[in-house]
Amino acid sequence: MKFVAVTSCPTGIAHTYMAAEALEQAGKAAGHEVQVETQGSAGSTPLDPAIIEAADGVIFAADLEVRDKERFAGKPTIDVGVKKAVHDAPGVLNQAIAAVEAGVSTPAATAGGGSKDPATKIDRNASVGTRIRQYLMTGVSYMIPFVAAGGILIALSFMLGGYEVKFVPVDDVINSFDVMSRMSWAALMFQTGAVAFGFLVAVLSGFIAFAIADRPGLVPGFVGGSISVAVGAGFLGGLVSGFVAGFLALWISHWKVPKGVRGIMPVVVIPLLSTFVTGLLMFVVLGRPLASLMDGLSDWLSGLSGSNLILLGLILGAMMGIDLGGPINKVAYTFAVTGLSTAGLTDGATQFRVMATVMGAGMVAPLAMALATTVRKRLFTRQERENGKAAWLLGLSFISEGAIPFAAADPLRVLGASVVGSSVTGGLIMAFDASQRAPHGGIWVIALVDNWLLFLLAVAIGTVISAVLVIIFKGLGSNPALEAEQAADAAAAASAPSTAAQPTA
Template identity: 45%
Template sequence: MKILAVTSCPTGIAHTYMAAEALEQAAQEKGYKIKTETRGSVGVENELTAEEIAAADAIVLAIDTAVPMERFEGKKLVTVGVADALQKSSELIDQALKAPAYSTGRNTDNKEADLKTKQSTERKGPYKHLMNGVSFMIPFVVAGGIAIALSFLIGGYIGFQEEGTLAAYLMGIGGTGGFGLMIPILAGYIAYSIADRPGLAVGMIGGSVATQINAGFLGAIIAGFMAGYVVEAMKKYIKLPKNLQGIMPVLIIPVFGSLIVGLSFFYIIGGPAAAINTAMNDFLTGMEGSSAAVLGLIIGLMMAFDMGGPLNKAAYAFGTGTLVAGTGSAVMAAVMAAGMVPPIGLALATFVFKNKFTAAERESGKSALVLGISFITEGAIPFAAADPVRVIPSIMAGAGVTGALSMIFNATLSVPHGGIFVFFAVENLGMYLVSILVGSLVSAALVGFLKKPVETVQSLKAAQ
């Protein structure tokens, strides 16, 4: 059997490659040949060729973002999120071999198979569209945020105002460049996920309008979804003669779609969206004491619960939405700190409570530490998969404590990723480190307390 797979998570950092590894291992155990295309942060790797697709017996798509689908026309195919590929990779391969042939809708001979495949592909719906926008937005936010942080590092918090200086140029790259494009990119690629290429221009223009009226992150999301569904409706209901169909994607859709979305924002949607965005930012800025602690606690629990899954990515997207050019975010700081805790806490546990872990797990602890300090929460997944009942509550507790402490200490962060490599962009760094250390110790202690020694577990299994 020849199996093909495509994996793609919103950030393209860890889940993409872990899902690929899980599918490859499951296929090898079954004696099947497999090739996996990964669509990660460095781009498309190991891309599937037309010849390989034609020769494949089945295809598994473990994706949380939009990928080109037309190439799979007529092939047995199953579509799930990347988290499913980690948890049940063997079952997915079996399902793919029994799946109906995929149809893009051009061939309507098998309506039942088309319906089943469409339901499978769209199961994640709005979440997948949102995460597609977030995945394309993140590099702009990271590049912009680090450039802004370097501007502050070199020129201080007012140095960028002096024209012609390095600090001013860095602020131009980060603020006007990276952060200036953040909202249009988010809106554009949400629309792209919904309506494919014709939605991109309409979504980006809608996002630009959202920026002009200060509707921010919320406005970008509204503009992206509105643009996507407006373009879909135009594709469905506007029918031109065949000799004029070529002008649809280059004239009719971008012009009329942009006018519909843009004018809707200026006259109807923009005012309320901007008011909500401003109120939310004012509320977050003014949070302190117990209210800040509660928010940090919730953020921490979400970051640790599924370690890169929907709740984790929802908290991360919320954090990036609070970033503003030239201003650090307490919420983003809490998100990153809480996301670092699960793998760091588990790594500490493997060092301190060696009798509670196998030799392979102790070795994995070294990798988990590196991933944790780099803010890759997915480093905790192997431990959680092996013992979810004990591990997940432990890392949630530690991450929740860290999130709450980070907010209480009013630590702020001006970049959305990087772990220890961007600590120069943290305000109140000393207490920020304390919050991460305390949460990691809490998680490590709970794991050590709850887990049974390896010998005891092996004895119980042998007795059964």
């Protein structure tokens, strides 16, 4: 059979492309053809209409709404989450085969999807906890590009012009920019990065509200996030304002109004009322308590030292290694980048150490699996050894999801080893006083890491510990997937025709 697929994840980075590769490999192994369109953060190249026309079925492995969905109208279609495709691509393929054999086109395939609006995908039938996580992840997914752009620009400005660059007035950049001056370029990078950082809370709040109420939530969400910054409530205020604005807009959009008013509801009434009430709540009721809470959190973080900082590093490292890009991992990463965004314009030494801790610990799991598959190949299947080659690059690039294929096949042993190694790396980075001003990039932004040799040493130590533990754990227990592969190889060898010379007549 021939299948086409679309993959996407909230951040549009790792899971999008891992799901695509997993589906392609599963199709090849089963004798089917799977061609995938990845709708990631880098954009996408649409599938050729002729390929779609020739396809027997369609697979949507997406956590965001698929763009231009109407292209697949009339085809038997299944719609699963992106993690399902990463963890169980053969099962997803079997589900798609069953849909083709049933010959029924699903509503998802015929619904219009040509809107160019921002994308989100919320399961309205899911539990309250799941929906809250989906709302949060929508906000975080749209915030991360601002974090990366602003954080790396500010970090580069410090590397180019020193930390005094933050004291260069913006008027000097506007009126006295000198193309031949290193300090002018540094000041330009710093001011541009600072502007990008200025959007973070508003974007987070706006897209949380958008996930809840769709487009009516955008205006009150963005305004609420901006108010959070103005009153000093920061990211905590942005989270609260996003939910407040979203549920307000959703409630107002469900009002029963006369026909004559319906036309102006989305343009005037909903944004006007929801924005005003959000502003009232954030300025008068919620702003001051949230600002006090943020100040307390910042003071606590800045006051940590010695063993307390090492303990924080151990905890953050374990969080980065426990679910490899899942909710717990994202909580630790968001904690780091939100601290970095406030510290980027101040001294914030502790926040920079937190960012280094999270980045270093997040590199350990994929690097450990790459090392383990290199050192003890016989403990891993052929597919795992191939995944191990890719995991080198993913780990060096701070993409923890590179270890997911291994964790999906053997969660207890892989995640157990990952938590230990990542935790050790987190504690060592804190102990070594390494700090990082860029929110992403891994080895490629090593020039922006203070005490970078000790940072690399901490990552190497954690990687070796995790790799050794994986090898030990694999050696102690059974590995059904490997045993099945070895049995199949033995059967194939036994049934192969003999190459010995046969006597002639």
